[in-house]
Amino acid sequence: MMFGNDKRGKLFRKEKGVKKKDVYDMLLSIGPAKKVVIYFLSILLVIIYMLPFYWMFLKMFRSSIFAHFPPDLNPFSLTSLGNFIVNFRDVISFGSFPLWYFNSVFVAVLVVSGSVAVGSAAGYAFARLHFKGRDLLFYAVLATLMIPFPVISIASYIFMLDLGWISTYQGLILPEIVSGLNVFIFRQYFMTIPVDVENAAKLDGLNPFQIFYRISAPMARPAFAAATIYTFIGTWNNFLWPLMEVHSQNLFTLPLVLNFFKGVNGTQIYWNEMMTVVFLTLIPTLVIYILFERYFVEGFTLSGVKG
Amino acid sequence: MAIELKKLNMAYGSTVALKDFDLHVDDGEFVAILGPSGGGKSTALRIIAGLVLQDSGDVIINGEVMNNIHPSERNVAMVFQNQALYPHMTVYNNIALNLRMKGIPKQEIDRKVREVANIVGITSILDRKPKEISGGQAQRVGLARAMIRDPVVYLMDEPLTGLDAKFRDEMREELIKFHRITKKSIIYVTHDQIEAMSMADRIVVLNNGIKIQEGSPRDLYDNPEHVFVATFLGSPAMNTFRFRKSTEDPKLFILDSTTEVSPFGLEFADKTLPDELTVGIRPNDFILSDDGEIKVVLQSLEFLGSVIQMRVKLGDSELIITVSRESRTKTDIYDLKPESPLRFSVSSERFYIFGPDDRRLKNPIIKVHPPEAIMKKTQGK
Known part of the structure; x- marks a missing residue:
C-alpha cells in the first residue's frame, strides 16, 4: 500500500x-x-x-x-x-368515475414524464451547450412564464382545432408538456453542477448524450423532484384547458367531474359526495409530495424559484 | 518526449489566455506550470486534455499530433481541483467507469480497480459514495481514477487546492511518492510556489498567457530573469524598489519613493544603463550589522521560530526582512521596539537588478559604497 x-x-x-x-x-x-x-x-x-x-x-x-x-x-x-x-x-358508481380517474392519472403521468424529459434536455442544453442565439432563445422561454394561460387559451384552442385534436388525449396532453418553468428549473440546476465532473466524464470516454443521462441527470435529482411535483400538481388540478378541450364525457378528468357535483344550475350541491371526490382526488398529490418531499425544497431554493 | 506543445495560442474573446506557448515534457518528468490565477495555465492543461480546443498551435503526445483527437483517446488522465468525482456513483464505479466505456470484460475491470485501489490505499472505501469519504480519500480516488487508464501523462489541475494546510503538506509527499511509483510524466498546474518548488523537476512560470521563464526550482530561485519570477518564487516575497537615474550624476540612481540618493549605497559603473531600474533583494539576504549601509526604521517584528521576520521602513517604502534568531546587534534583538533604527548590509552579488521592461540586466557592474560617501559626493556638487 x-x-x-x-x-x-x-x-x-x-x-x-x-x-x-x-x-x-x-x-x-x-x-x-x-x-x-x-x-x-x-x-x-x-x-x-x-x-x-x-x-x-x-x-x-x-x-x-x-x-x-x-x-x-x-x-x-x-x-x-x-x-x-x-x-x-x-x-365510484357515478357516471364513468373509474374511467375519469384513469384519465386524470393517464394524462398526469404522460404530461409529467414528457414535460420533465423535454425540460431537462432543454435545460441542459441551455446550461451547457454553446450555440448561436442560445441566450436570446432562453430569454424567449423565460418570457413565456410571464404570460398567463387564459391569454393564450383561445389561440391554443384554435391550434388544436386546426390539428383536429379537439377532444383527444393528445390535445389534452401535448400542449401541457411544453413548460418554460421546467426548462428554467433544470437550466438553473445544471448550472450549479461543476463543469469538471462532466469534463472527467468526457475524458472517461462518454459522449455528450451519455454524459447527460449517466452523469448530469442523476446529479440533478432535486430538480427532477421539484419539476415532477410542480408539473403533477399543475396538471392534476388543471381545469380550464380540459374544460375547453374536452367535449366528450369519456375524456373527463377529475376537476371536470367535480363540476358535476355542484348540481344543476347551482340549486342543489351534493357536498358529501363532492367532498368524497375531493378526498379521492387529493390522494395522488399527497403520495407524490411524500415521495419527493425531501428533494422538493432543495430543488426550488437552488433554482431560485418559489413554488 | 511525452508531450510537446508548439506555439499554442488561445483567446477567450479579447482575453488572451495563451500566447505562443511552447512546452516539452520528457518521459517521467514532473513539470509544474506556475502562475497566478487567470495566467493561462489551466487553459494549457485543458488544451492538452482536449477539453478546450486551441485557436492555433499543435499538441503532440508521444510523437502524434492530437489536435483533433477526442479527450478520451489522447491517452492522458486528469486529476481535477476538488477531484470532480461522480457523486452518485460508488468509489468503485468512479474508478471503473473508464474501463467500462472501453468494453473491457468485468473480471479484468475488477482486477484492475482492486490493483490501483490497493496502490493508493482506498480498498476499504470502494463501496462508499464520494460524500461519505474524507477530502484526503477523495484525493486518492481521483488519483486512482486517473491511474487506471495507465496514461502517458497525468494532468493535475491544482489538485491540492481546497485541502487544509497541514494536510496539503502530507499530500505533497504522497504525490512525490506517486510520481516515483508510476514513473510517468506529470504536468502539475498550481498557483502555489511552494507546491511547485517542492515537487517539480522543472517549473514553467506563466503570466498573462506568456511563458516568463522555465527551469529547475533552484535555478528559478537563484537566477530569476524577470521581476515577476523573482517576486513570485520565495516566501516572503522578494523586496523590490524602483530607481530612476539621477539627473546630476548618471552613475547614481534615486529611489522613487524618497528623495534620498541610493539608500543602498549602490553605484553603477555601467553608463549605458537605462533610466529606470528595479532592484530586488530577498528578505533573507539582508545582514543585520551595526555599521551596515542600509538604514531603516523597524515597524514590527514577528518571531517565527528559527527566523525573525521584520517589517521595516526605508524612506517611504516598506519591506520585509528575515534574520536568523542568532543575529546580534548592540541591543538584544528581542528588546527592539517599533521605531527603533536598524542597519543592514547586503553583499553586492545579492542585488537583483532589472531593467525597465522587468527583465534581468546582464551583469550590471555595481559597487556598494557606504551611503555617507555617496551623500557627500552629491552634496559636494
Whole structure:
C-alpha cells in the first residue's frame, strides 16, 4: 500500500441549498420573544391552511346533503365510516368515475414524464451547450412564464382545432408538456453542477448524450423532484384547458367531474359526495409530495424559484 | 518526449489566455506550470486534455499530433481541483467507469480497480459514495481514477487546492511518492510556489498567457530573469524598489519613493544603463550589522521560530526582512521596539537588478559604497 490510511483531511465542500438542519439552527438562534411571534404566526397559518381539509372531512363523513341546526362540528362520529362508505360507493358508481380517474392519472403521468424529459434536455442544453442565439432563445422561454394561460387559451384552442385534436388525449396532453418553468428549473440546476465532473466524464470516454443521462441527470435529482411535483400538481388540478378541450364525457378528468357535483344550475350541491371526490382526488398529490418531499425544497431554493 | 506543445495560442474573446506557448515534457518528468490565477495555465492543461480546443498551435503526445483527437483517446488522465468525482456513483464505479466505456470484460475491470485501489490505499472505501469519504480519500480516488487508464501523462489541475494546510503538506509527499511509483510524466498546474518548488523537476512560470521563464526550482530561485519570477518564487516575497537615474550624476540612481540618493549605497559603473531600474533583494539576504549601509526604521517584528521576520521602513517604502534568531546587534534583538533604527548590509552579488521592461540586466557592474560617501559626493556638487 502506497499511502497510509488517513481520515484527517477535509475538503471544504460548499454546501448547497437549504437543509432542514439549517432551518432548525436558525430557529434555535432566535430570541424567545421573536420565537413566540413566529410560532403564533405559524400556528395561525396552519389553521388557515387546514380549515378546508377540516371542512372536507366534516362533509364526506355525512350522509345528508342538508345542513343541520345546531351544526355538528365533530367530523368523527359512530356513523362517520358508514356514511363515508356509502358516499364512496355512490361516487365510484357515478357516471364513468373509474374511467375519469384513469384519465386524470393517464394524462398526469404522460404530461409529467414528457414535460420533465423535454425540460431537462432543454435545460441542459441551455446550461451547457454553446450555440448561436442560445441566450436570446432562453430569454424567449423565460418570457413565456410571464404570460398567463387564459391569454393564450383561445389561440391554443384554435391550434388544436386546426390539428383536429379537439377532444383527444393528445390535445389534452401535448400542449401541457411544453413548460418554460421546467426548462428554467433544470437550466438553473445544471448550472450549479461543476463543469469538471462532466469534463472527467468526457475524458472517461462518454459522449455528450451519455454524459447527460449517466452523469448530469442523476446529479440533478432535486430538480427532477421539484419539476415532477410542480408539473403533477399543475396538471392534476388543471381545469380550464380540459374544460375547453374536452367535449366528450369519456375524456373527463377529475376537476371536470367535480363540476358535476355542484348540481344543476347551482340549486342543489351534493357536498358529501363532492367532498368524497375531493378526498379521492387529493390522494395522488399527497403520495407524490411524500415521495419527493425531501428533494422538493432543495430543488426550488437552488433554482431560485418559489413554488 | 511525452508531450510537446508548439506555439499554442488561445483567446477567450479579447482575453488572451495563451500566447505562443511552447512546452516539452520528457518521459517521467514532473513539470509544474506556475502562475497566478487567470495566467493561462489551466487553459494549457485543458488544451492538452482536449477539453478546450486551441485557436492555433499543435499538441503532440508521444510523437502524434492530437489536435483533433477526442479527450478520451489522447491517452492522458486528469486529476481535477476538488477531484470532480461522480457523486452518485460508488468509489468503485468512479474508478471503473473508464474501463467500462472501453468494453473491457468485468473480471479484468475488477482486477484492475482492486490493483490501483490497493496502490493508493482506498480498498476499504470502494463501496462508499464520494460524500461519505474524507477530502484526503477523495484525493486518492481521483488519483486512482486517473491511474487506471495507465496514461502517458497525468494532468493535475491544482489538485491540492481546497485541502487544509497541514494536510496539503502530507499530500505533497504522497504525490512525490506517486510520481516515483508510476514513473510517468506529470504536468502539475498550481498557483502555489511552494507546491511547485517542492515537487517539480522543472517549473514553467506563466503570466498573462506568456511563458516568463522555465527551469529547475533552484535555478528559478537563484537566477530569476524577470521581476515577476523573482517576486513570485520565495516566501516572503522578494523586496523590490524602483530607481530612476539621477539627473546630476548618471552613475547614481534615486529611489522613487524618497528623495534620498541610493539608500543602498549602490553605484553603477555601467553608463549605458537605462533610466529606470528595479532592484530586488530577498528578505533573507539582508545582514543585520551595526555599521551596515542600509538604514531603516523597524515597524514590527514577528518571531517565527528559527527566523525573525521584520517589517521595516526605508524612506517611504516598506519591506520585509528575515534574520536568523542568532543575529546580534548592540541591543538584544528581542528588546527592539517599533521605531527603533536598524542597519543592514547586503553583499553586492545579492542585488537583483532589472531593467525597465522587468527583465534581468546582464551583469550590471555595481559597487556598494557606504551611503555617507555617496551623500557627500552629491552634496559636494
